[in-house]
Amino acid sequence: MVRALAMLLAQLAAAPVVSETETGGHRPVDLATFECRDITRSTVLQRVCYDRAQQDLIVAINGAYDRYCGVDPETVDSLLGAPSMGQFFNRKIRREAAGSRYDCGV
DSSP states (O other): OHHHHHHHHHHHHHSOOOOOEEEETTEEEEGGGOEEEEOOSOSSEEEEEEETTTTEEEEEETTEEEEEESOOHHHHHHHHHOSSHHHHHHHHTSHHHHTTTTOOOO
C-alpha cells in the first residue's frame, strides 16, 4: 500500500505542468495569467476567468467559453458580487446588451 502511494506521488511529481487553455472566440487562450473561479451559485455562468492586467474576461456558459476584452476590474468585481450573476452578466457584459463594447478585435 505504501509502495503504491509512493509510486503515485512520484508519477504526479514527474508530470509536466501545463497551462490551462480554453477557446475564447476562435483562438485558444492561455489561461496562465488568468484567475479562474468555478461558479456554483449561478444557473447561467459555470466559470469565470479574468486577467486584471489585460482586462480580459472569459466566461463559461452551457459548457461554451466566450471572451470579452477591455472589461474593467470594477465590472468583474460587481459581476462576482452580484446577487444574480446571470442577470448582471446578461444586462452589463453580454454582447447583445453591451454591443461591441467588449469585443476582442480578432
